[in-house]
Structures are given as C-alpha cells and as structure tokens.
Amino acid sequence: MKIRNILDELKKPFEKGQKLEKLYPAFDAFETFLFVPNHTSKTGAHIRDAIDLKRVMITVIIALLPALFYGIYNTGYQYLVQLPESFTTVDAIIHGSYKIIPMIAVSYIVGLSIEFLFAILRGHQVNEGYLVTGLLIPMIMPVDIPLWMVGVSVAFAVVIGKEAFGGTGMNILNPALTARAFAFFAYPTYMSGNQVWVSEASNVDGVSGETILGMLAAGNSPGQYSVMEMFVGSIPGSIAETSTLMVLIGAIILIYTGIGSWRIMLGGIIGAAITGILFNLWGANALMSFNWMNHLIVGGFAFGIVFMATDPVSASQTVKGKWIYGILVGILCILIRVFNPAYPEGVMLAILLMNVFAPTIDHYVIESNVKKREKRLINQLKTA
Amino acid sequence: MSKDIRIKKGLSINIKGTADKKIEKLPLANTYALNLNDFHLIVPKLIKKENQTIKRGEPIFYSKTNENLLFVSPISGKIKEIVRGERRKIINIIIESDGEDDFIKNKPLNFKNSTASDIKKHLLKSGLWPFFKQRPFDIIADPNLKPKSIHVSCFDSAPLSVDFEFILKDNIDLFKTGLDALEILCPDNLNLGLKKSQNFLINELSDYNFTVFDGPHPSGNVGVQIHHINPINSGDVVWIVKPEDIITIGGFLKTGEFCPNRTIAVSGPPVKNPMYFKTRVGAKLNSILNHINFNDESNLRIINGDVLSGYKVKSDGFLGYYNNNLSVLKEGNNYRMFGWIPFINNEVPSIYKTSFSWLSNNKPKEYDTNLNGEERAFVATGEMESVFPMDVYPMQLVKECLIGDIEKMEKLGIYEVSPEDFGLIDYSSSSKIEAQTIIREGLDYLYKETQ
Incomplete structure (x- = not known):
C-alpha cells in the first residue's frame, strides 16, 4: 500500500506534540477521505455497522445527482428554447454547465473553508454535513444569481445558521434553506419576480422567465405547459427543483437505502394533497383552483419535501413527530402558495417554519410518553 | 400459564462461528480470578490476604456498603495476587488452585418450609448473592430491598447466541429447585422469558409463570422482557438471575456445596471448532483457549460476553463471573481505501442498503472490530428507535444522560434500561455514538446522586 505509506509519512508533523498539531482536523479530513481509518471499537459494542456519516452524506449526494444533471440541461434548454436559433441537447448542457458549475465551486470553496476553519479552531473533526449542503445551495438558487451572492449566502448559512449553534447536528434551521432565505430577503430582485428563473432573462429581450406559480399568483393561466412537462421538469424554476421525475428517482434512492425518512416525505405529500383538494373545492382564485395534483409537481415542493424537509x-x-412534521410542511406549503401572492412558492418558508417548530413537536411527542409512564406509576400506587 | 409477546423492533446479527452443540468438561484450571469489573460499583473489603489459603466457598471479601454481602472463592488453593490499579483500587483477585478442590460444607436447606428471609440469609452467607442482580442500575441486588418481581431470561438473542436450552437440559431438576427458591423470595412474581422454539423448556416449565417471546435481538435481553411484562416504575426494584446461576443456587440448596459451574460457548469467526465447555467462573482463559483452534492466532480480540455488550479481555486473562459466552473477533485495525463510498467493501455488513451485503443476509458473516468510520455529532435520527423495542425514546435519553439532568432522565425511563439494551444502538449508529458507555455513566451518576 504505497499511498498508505506516503500518508503515514505526511501525517507525522500533524500528530500530537508536533509542529502542525493544530491543523490535525484538516489533515484528518483528507486522510479519512482516502481511507476508512484503522480505528477499532474501544468501549461499547465490539462490532459496528458499515454505515458512517460519510456514507450517509455521499448517498444523499448520489440521490441529488439526477436532479442536478437534469437541472443543468434544463437551464440551457429554458434559455435556448426561447431564442430563434435551433439547438441540440449538448448545447443546452454546455450552457447549463457554464452557469452552474461555477456556482457549485463557489459554494464548496466558501463553505468548506469555513467548516475547516471552525474544525481547526474547535479542535474537532470536519463533519461531512456540508458536502450535501454545499451542493443543495446552488441547486435551489435561481440561475442568474451573481456568484458573490452565492458566496455571501453560503457564509451566512454556515456561520450564523450552523456554527453559531455549535456546528453539525446542533443547527435548528436547514442550512441550505437558510442560505436561500438569506438571499431571498437580502437580494429580492435576484430571487423573485418573473425575470430571474430563466438564464439571461433579464438581459436578453424576448426571453421571459416566469414560473408557473408566478403566473398563477399573477392571475394568469400557465396553459402553455402540459402536466407532462411539469412532471418531467422542462419548466422554469430554481436550478434543480423543476423535475419531479428526477426528484422521485432521488427519493427512491433515499428510501431504498434507508437514509431518508419516508415518513416525512409521505406525510408532506398527504398534507399537501389534502390541502390542495380542499382548495380545489373552494376555488376562489387561480391558485386555489389549480389542480391539487399539479400542486405536487410544480415549484419546489417535491424537491423540498424529499431533500430539505x-x-x-x-x-x-x-417517529411520530416525523409524521406530524411532514404533514404540516405539506399543509403550510400549499397555504402559503395560495394565500400569499408575495411568495408564490411556499415550500421554503413552510420547511423553515416547521424547522423552528420541530423541537416543539418532539417535545409533545415525548411528553405524551412521559405522561404514559407517570400514569403507569399512579396506577401501580393505586393498586398497591 | 403463558402468554406470547412478539418483539418487532431490533436486529438479529448473524455472525460466523456459532458454537456447535458439543460440550467438553474441562479439568480444573491452575488459576482463577474474581474480576472486580464484573461487580459494578462494589467496593471490596478484603477478608483474606495474599498467600493465605482458601477453600471453595470461603469468603474472600465483602462489600463496603453491606458486610453481609460476601464474595467467595470458586476454588481451593491460595490467594496468589491481589492486582491493584490506580489509587490502589482492587482490579483482580487471583487464586492459585491446589488441585484438591476442598470446599466448605454447608447444611442443605429444606427451603420449602423456609421463609424468604431465611433463604436470603443462607444465600448471602454462602456467597451466592452476587448472582442476583437488580434493575434499575444493573448492579448486584441490594438484599435489603423488597423486589417487585424476579425475572429470568432463559434465552439469548445476542449475536453468536448461547443456547440455554442446551445448557439447562442436563440439570433441569436443579434448575427447578432454584426456581422454587426464587418463588419463595418473591411470591407470585417470578417471571421466566422463553423463546418460541424452546419446546423442551416450555414443556418442562409449564408449572411456572412464563412468557414466550418471538422476534429479533434484543428480545432475549431481560430488560426488554421486563418492559413488556411488568415495566419498572420509579421506586421499583426488580431482581434478575441468569439461568445457569439458578442451577448453582439449586445445587447449593440441595447439597450445601457452592460450585459455580459455568458452561461457556466459545464462538466467533476466527474459531475453527466453536463449541461449549464446562468449567467454573473465573477460570484462567488459556485453560479454555488451549482446546480451541484458530484460523489465525494473531490479532484477535477475546470478549467476555457477547460482541455487543461484553468486555475485552487479554488471552492471559480470566473468564468473567456472569457470561456464558466467550466471543472471539478479528481485530479490524486495517485501513480500507475509499471504504466509505457506498457499494465499496460489500463484505462489511450493514443494516442500511448502501452496500450489497444485505443480499447475503441469511449467510453468517465475518465481522471484525473496525469502527467503520469516525465518531461524529449526532446527525441521523430515528435509527436508534428502530432497534430499540421499548416504549422509551433512546436518543433523547442518551442526550439527557450526557447532560446529566436527573429529572429528565427519570421522566424518560432511565430506570427501565441497562447498558446492554443499547448494544444495537452502538452497533448501528452512523455517528459512532458510544451509547452503552453514556448510559452506564448516566446510571452511575443517578445512583450516586440518589442513594
């Protein structure tokens, strides 16, 4: 094992008592990226499952890839289809890659730099959570957002959204959505309206960039899009959220491997469907009478409920809390869509709001368990 | 009288090298030891000193908190060494056998006409009390407290499980004698936990109060059984005794002779001839291991107990006081390049389908001791609940133990659990959380603050 020997040699200055001891977390991150360490169980169970946080995170990334690839293609497609010239799929992919790969690079460079810095300052290992967050952030942004805004949003999300709470595992809000919400409120002109959802829509005449939900909120009919297009995802929107089909593939990967919670996903769909059906019956405006099934496949709902919620x-x-949380995310998402024309897409705010309430849900679920235990004790004292 | 309980949550881990149902009676070992690690929270006060001679059944030390609680020698000979650790804390008491196996002859007790307190005194005096453990806290039972119930789990569901039916079969009469005594100690509330497939025991023990369990590990953990039969409330004390120790108790009551036999299953992937041996508690391990052939003798880990909840012991160490299994694993102190990527290293088993290992789940597998990752912050949630068949929220309880909030620990059900119930949580944690250690420390903290 040649690489192993080289690593062992390189490791020496980073070990305890050596010059670069403080930078050990950074070295450790690279080393454990190459090799699963030779650590054996010290206390507790002697055998351990093959799963670790790296594997969990990489599985989520794999699940994200179909949506990302389709998003890259769709970015090019939405732009080129509005131009008079003919184009090929390759043209679309090239245009999309040209727009999106720099965003992913910025997100990872800024985010991982901050993560490494905090790991070194706090002297703990670099947690793998950012690998997913760093990919999610560009995927849920509008395509034309300037790169520096991506960078600032990432920095805000990692520092204020995550590290301020103590780092991975301690944050209250989903870091990727924190980044998007930050950008949404800090740079609204780049994050909403009908000019931002298609590449170059604000620069090139004749290219319009309105989403289906935007049209509905404005009272217009999205008649030019078929249900099939909404499902496959050849519609304008944030980069990787448009294709329900690709999100579904991701969902299958997450559920099959046991990494993602199917309870939250199913709960969300149930919540959104029921709310959608009720509004269909009411039908007072365009968004209310928008078919409930279409509500599930347009906008970021599918992406949000599978990857963010x-x-x-x-x-x-x-487990019980996950059901309640999922259902409420679904209900809130449709409620915000229908009742708040300023935010035609409700899923981001619905998930963030439920992130805040998730500990409360858990509290009541656990409280009912505690009550059960207390009741048992009282019954025993009565019979004694 | 019996009822059936089906345990749904949990996980049966299928490891290569389960012991064949063959048994060999071993001659006396040269040395034996009482390992204080087995007697959690007991502070010993020595009665015997180094180089003093001792008979089997003669007290070596008593508990600092209760001088009636005696610990006796499993063998006759002399005290060879008292091994001390930091701050002169006693770790091990090593006894050299003189080969005579002289023992102290007590009068047999006609216990059927005795009261509970007579039996208790008799067992305490003769050194059999350490076989009684209690919940909460998972320590040796406090003889001064009145138990709500006594529970005996007659099957093992842990990986490389021991077949207690096989162990009990030959001594079923003594086992019943022991059970009769336990019934007097806790009238109307002796509960046995049996497994569906134990036809012999279900038949033989029909006069006793038993529950038939079905389902994956940890259905054989006595804590899980208690939780489903008659859960422990705040203020309750429940006693537990292991099956083979009931034979020892039965034998003692019948003959007056303390003879702590231990049938031990030596098992694990590196063991070529996994099988049972009959020896005595505390026997020097090499007296057993000499009869074992290994595939590769270097780089092994020997465990007193099962691979989830046992403790590591050196090959020149001694058999534990309570365990019926001696598990052997290969140390996994090797690197695996890019082993964290899904579907690489499929030979490492996983409960997640991020590896193809699940395709061959019916086949016993080679497990080693590699951590398969590094410790991380708590991230994945819900995985603990899926292997924890109690109406207790394990992750929240672990967190409260870390914080040390006694009130919340009590509310979340700390009295119902013991570290071994968290073995599968250690195993399946993606963040490599040491839940058993955390729960043990939580229980110790609670004990210190409340007793």
Whole structure:
C-alpha cells in the first residue's frame, strides 16, 4: 500500500506534540477521505455497522445527482428554447454547465473553508454535513444569481445558521434553506419576480422567465405547459427543483437505502394533497383552483419535501413527530402558495417554519410518553 | 400459564462461528480470578490476604456498603495476587488452585418450609448473592430491598447466541429447585422469558409463570422482557438471575456445596471448532483457549460476553463471573481505501442498503472490530428507535444522560434500561455514538446522586 505509506509519512508533523498539531482536523479530513481509518471499537459494542456519516452524506449526494444533471440541461434548454436559433441537447448542457458549475465551486470553496476553519479552531473533526449542503445551495438558487451572492449566502448559512449553534447536528434551521432565505430577503430582485428563473432573462429581450406559480399568483393561466412537462421538469424554476421525475428517482434512492425518512416525505405529500383538494373545492382564485395534483409537481415542493424537509438535524426526530412534521410542511406549503401572492412558492418558508417548530413537536411527542409512564406509576400506587 | 409477546423492533446479527452443540468438561484450571469489573460499583473489603489459603466457598471479601454481602472463592488453593490499579483500587483477585478442590460444607436447606428471609440469609452467607442482580442500575441486588418481581431470561438473542436450552437440559431438576427458591423470595412474581422454539423448556416449565417471546435481538435481553411484562416504575426494584446461576443456587440448596459451574460457548469467526465447555467462573482463559483452534492466532480480540455488550479481555486473562459466552473477533485495525463510498467493501455488513451485503443476509458473516468510520455529532435520527423495542425514546435519553439532568432522565425511563439494551444502538449508529458507555455513566451518576 504505497499511498498508505506516503500518508503515514505526511501525517507525522500533524500528530500530537508536533509542529502542525493544530491543523490535525484538516489533515484528518483528507486522510479519512482516502481511507476508512484503522480505528477499532474501544468501549461499547465490539462490532459496528458499515454505515458512517460519510456514507450517509455521499448517498444523499448520489440521490441529488439526477436532479442536478437534469437541472443543468434544463437551464440551457429554458434559455435556448426561447431564442430563434435551433439547438441540440449538448448545447443546452454546455450552457447549463457554464452557469452552474461555477456556482457549485463557489459554494464548496466558501463553505468548506469555513467548516475547516471552525474544525481547526474547535479542535474537532470536519463533519461531512456540508458536502450535501454545499451542493443543495446552488441547486435551489435561481440561475442568474451573481456568484458573490452565492458566496455571501453560503457564509451566512454556515456561520450564523450552523456554527453559531455549535456546528453539525446542533443547527435548528436547514442550512441550505437558510442560505436561500438569506438571499431571498437580502437580494429580492435576484430571487423573485418573473425575470430571474430563466438564464439571461433579464438581459436578453424576448426571453421571459416566469414560473408557473408566478403566473398563477399573477392571475394568469400557465396553459402553455402540459402536466407532462411539469412532471418531467422542462419548466422554469430554481436550478434543480423543476423535475419531479428526477426528484422521485432521488427519493427512491433515499428510501431504498434507508437514509431518508419516508415518513416525512409521505406525510408532506398527504398534507399537501389534502390541502390542495380542499382548495380545489373552494376555488376562489387561480391558485386555489389549480389542480391539487399539479400542486405536487410544480415549484419546489417535491424537491423540498424529499431533500430539505428530511434533513435529519432540523426535522423532527421522533417517529411520530416525523409524521406530524411532514404533514404540516405539506399543509403550510400549499397555504402559503395560495394565500400569499408575495411568495408564490411556499415550500421554503413552510420547511423553515416547521424547522423552528420541530423541537416543539418532539417535545409533545415525548411528553405524551412521559405522561404514559407517570400514569403507569399512579396506577401501580393505586393498586398497591 | 403463558402468554406470547412478539418483539418487532431490533436486529438479529448473524455472525460466523456459532458454537456447535458439543460440550467438553474441562479439568480444573491452575488459576482463577474474581474480576472486580464484573461487580459494578462494589467496593471490596478484603477478608483474606495474599498467600493465605482458601477453600471453595470461603469468603474472600465483602462489600463496603453491606458486610453481609460476601464474595467467595470458586476454588481451593491460595490467594496468589491481589492486582491493584490506580489509587490502589482492587482490579483482580487471583487464586492459585491446589488441585484438591476442598470446599466448605454447608447444611442443605429444606427451603420449602423456609421463609424468604431465611433463604436470603443462607444465600448471602454462602456467597451466592452476587448472582442476583437488580434493575434499575444493573448492579448486584441490594438484599435489603423488597423486589417487585424476579425475572429470568432463559434465552439469548445476542449475536453468536448461547443456547440455554442446551445448557439447562442436563440439570433441569436443579434448575427447578432454584426456581422454587426464587418463588419463595418473591411470591407470585417470578417471571421466566422463553423463546418460541424452546419446546423442551416450555414443556418442562409449564408449572411456572412464563412468557414466550418471538422476534429479533434484543428480545432475549431481560430488560426488554421486563418492559413488556411488568415495566419498572420509579421506586421499583426488580431482581434478575441468569439461568445457569439458578442451577448453582439449586445445587447449593440441595447439597450445601457452592460450585459455580459455568458452561461457556466459545464462538466467533476466527474459531475453527466453536463449541461449549464446562468449567467454573473465573477460570484462567488459556485453560479454555488451549482446546480451541484458530484460523489465525494473531490479532484477535477475546470478549467476555457477547460482541455487543461484553468486555475485552487479554488471552492471559480470566473468564468473567456472569457470561456464558466467550466471543472471539478479528481485530479490524486495517485501513480500507475509499471504504466509505457506498457499494465499496460489500463484505462489511450493514443494516442500511448502501452496500450489497444485505443480499447475503441469511449467510453468517465475518465481522471484525473496525469502527467503520469516525465518531461524529449526532446527525441521523430515528435509527436508534428502530432497534430499540421499548416504549422509551433512546436518543433523547442518551442526550439527557450526557447532560446529566436527573429529572429528565427519570421522566424518560432511565430506570427501565441497562447498558446492554443499547448494544444495537452502538452497533448501528452512523455517528459512532458510544451509547452503552453514556448510559452506564448516566446510571452511575443517578445512583450516586440518589442513594
């Protein structure tokens, strides 16, 4: 094992009592990226499962890839289809890559730098959570957002959204959504309206960039889009959120591997469907009468409920709580869409709001368990 | 009288090298030891000193908190060494056998006409009390407290499980004698936990109050059984005794002779001839290991107990006081390149389907001791609940133990659990959390603050 020997040699200055001791977390991150360490169980169970946080995170990334690849293609497609010239799929992918790969790079460079810095300052290992967050952030941004805004949003999300609470595992809000919410409120002109959802829509005449939900909120009919297009995702929107089909593939990967919570996903769909059906019956405006099934496949709902709401740290942590949390995310998402024309897409705010309430949900779930135990004691004292 | 309980949550881990149902009676070992690690929270006060001679059944030390609680020698000979650790804390008491196996002859007790307190005194005096453990706290039972119930789990569901039916079969009469005594100690509330497939025991023990369990590990953990039969409330004390120790108790009551036999299953992937041996508690391990052939003798880990909740012991160490299994694993102190990527290293088993290992789940597998990752912050949630078949929220309880909030620990059900119930949580944690250690420390803290 040649690489192993080189690593062992390189490791020496980072070990305890050596010059670069403080930088050990950074070295450790690279070393454990290459090799699963030779650590054996010291206390507790002697055997351990093959799963670790790296594997959990990489599985989520794999689940995200179909949506990312489709998002890259769709970014190019939405732009080129509005131009008079003909184009090929390759053209679309090239245009999309040109727009999106720099965003991903900025997100990882800024985010990981901050993560490494905090790991070194706090003397703990670099947690792998940012690998997912760093990919999610560009995926949920509008395509034309300037790179520096991506960088600032990432910095805000990692420092204020995560590290301020103590780092991975301690944050209350989903860091990726924190980044998006920050950008949304800090740079609204780049994050909303009908000019931002298609590449170059604000620069090139004749290219319009309105989402289906935007049209509905404005009282217009999204008649030019078929249900099939909404499902496959060849519609304008944030980079990787448009394709329900690709999100579904991701969901299958997450559920099959046991990494993502199907309870939250199913709960969300149930919540959104019921709310959608009720509004269909009411039908007072365009968004209310928008078919409830279409509500599930347009906008960021599918992406949000599969990849953002299931974030184990910011979601409810008890099994019962996950159901309640998922259902409420679904209900709130449709409520915000229908009742608040300023925010035609409700899923971001719905998830963030439920992130805040997730500990409360868990509290009541656990409280009912505590009550049960107290009741048992009282019954025993009565019979004694 | 019996009822059936089906345990749904949990996980049966199928490891290569389960002991064959063959048994060999071993001759006396040269040395034996009482390992204080086995007697959690007991502070010993020595009665015998180094180089003094001792008979089997003669007290070596008593508990500092209760001088009636005696610990006796499993063998006759002389005290060879009292091994001390930091601050002169006693770790091990090593006894050299003289080969005579002289023992102290007590009068047999006609216990059927005795009261509970007579039996208790008799067992305490003769050194059999350490076989009684209690919940909460998972320590040796306090003889001064009145138990709500006594529970005996007659099957093992842990990986490389011991077949207690096989162990009990030959001594079923003594086992019943022991059970009769336990019934007097806690009238109307002796509970046995049996497994569906134990036809012999279900038949033989029909006069006793038993529950038939079905389901994956930890259905054989006595704590899980108590939780489903008659859960422990704040203020309750429940006693637990292990099956083979009931034979020892039965034998003692019948003959007056203390003979702590231990049938031990030596098992694990590196063991070529996994099988049972009959020896005595505290026997020097090499007296057993000499009869074992290994595939590769270097780099092994020997465990007193099962691979989830046992403790590591050196090959020149001694058999534990309570365990019926001696598990052997290969140390996993090797690097695996890019082993964290899903579907790489499929030979490492996983409960998640991020590896193809689940395709061959029916086949016993080679497990080693690699941590398969580094410790991280709590991230994945819900995984603990899926392997924890009690109406207790394990992750929240672990967190409160870390914080040390006694009130919340009590509310969340700390009295119902013991570290071994968290073995599967250690195993399956993606953040490599040491839940058993955390729970043990939580229980110790609670004990210190409340007793």
